[in-house]
Amino acid sequence: MTDAPVTSGLTPYLSIDGVTAAIAFYERAFAATAIDVRQTDSGDGRVIHAHLQINGAPLFMSDFFPDYGYPAVAPAAFMLHLQVADAQAWWDRAVAAGCTVKSPIKVEFWGDIYGQLSDPHGVTWAIGQTVAK
CATH class of the missing domain: 3.30.720.110 (Signal recognition particle alu RNA binding heterodimer, srp9/1)
Structure with missing residues (x-):
């Protein structure tokens, strides 16, 4: 897939444990379309960047990467x-x-x-x- 340009003024970027499963869920729950999904070359299946579109707006996501200083934390203080x-x-x-x-x-x-x-x-x-x- 090719990463399409983002045309909105603000794009949420979520870190989620299990982005591949989250993408499949968001496709079912919110009619998301995967624009671009890039996995690392580490062989463990983690996603370093995903670009979805939901209701005409972009949503970026990645898995957690504790080995690079991005540990798993529960989502909080936003919706x-x-x-x-x-x-x-x-x-x-x-x-x-x-x-x-x-x-x-x-x-x-x-x-x-x-x-x-x-x-x-x-x-x-x-x-x-x-x-x-």
């Missing part, structure tokens, strides 16, 4: 937000793929449809939909 046209469809697909509900999807006090999920890799995802006013 990835998907603003979509049909939140219920995105929600249902993610839950069916194996995400767990952190905050149920519902119409929130500010008027939008919104909920939070956790994926098997410990990443929190928010799914939102603007409700016409």
